[in-house]
Amino acid sequence: MGENSNVKLPPGFRFDPTDEELVVHFLQRKAALLHCHPDVIPDLELYPHDPWELDGKALCEDNQWYFYSRRMQIRCTSNGYWERMGIDEPVVNSINKRVGMKRYLVFYIGEGPAAIKTSWITQEYRLSGSDSGTAKSSKSSGHSKIDYSKWVVCRVYEKNCSEEDDDGTELSCLDEVFLSLDDMDEISLPLN
Structure with missing residues (x-):
């Protein structure tokens, strides 16, 4: 079960x-x-953390990290940002009723157009509008109210880098990083 020592679960x-x-x-x-x-x-809170920093902070099972986080519009870390991929997908129950929505996000290192797409993916699950309610709680320590309808549950994982790309070629993670470098002419190697 990863490094999360706060969780006491039975063997197996x-x-x-x-x-x-x-x-x-x-x-x-x-x-x-x-x-x-x-x-x-x-x-x-996912967004202050880079995805490789989740071990020991989130529930880990088979290289997937699970945690609750608040819904946020700005998804930046100190080293990059999470960007939405595609459209949200409905999550349906056994009788085909929509119970939530799933959003995919991919992590980029850097800023703006020079950012490098990584193989880190987040699946962010939220409740459907009718299911979210307006439940609020006030902590006994006097903190401000927390709107629990704004919470999501996240599953973060690193996609297998050897999976085939859209054009059918296979690239390793390092190949993808090197190919993303725009200014290869400016790189110089030390002479011996």
Whole structure:
């Protein structure tokens, strides 16, 4: 179960939820302020962290990291940013009723047009508008109210770099980085 030492689970426990289970059994319960058992998914703000920093902070299972985070419009870290891929997909339950939405984000290192696309992917799950409600909670320590309908549950993973690209060629992660460098002429090697 990764490095998350706060989680005490029985031997043999594997966390491999479906999209429906992440939304219905975890995110809906969190939004409704109900206890999840086992309570294994931690709260974590994704965007201050680069994806390779999640180990030990989020629930890890088979090189996938799970955590709750608040929905945010700005998704920047100190080394890059998360950018939305494609359109959101509905998450449906066993009777084909929409219970949530899934958004894909990819991590880029750097800024603007010079940023380098990485193989890190986030699947961000949120409740459907009718299911999110307006549940609010006020902590006993006097902190401001938290709107739990704005929470998402995230699954972060690194896509296999040897997967085929759209044009059928296979590139390693290092090949992708080197090909993304625009100014190869400016690179000089030391002479011996």
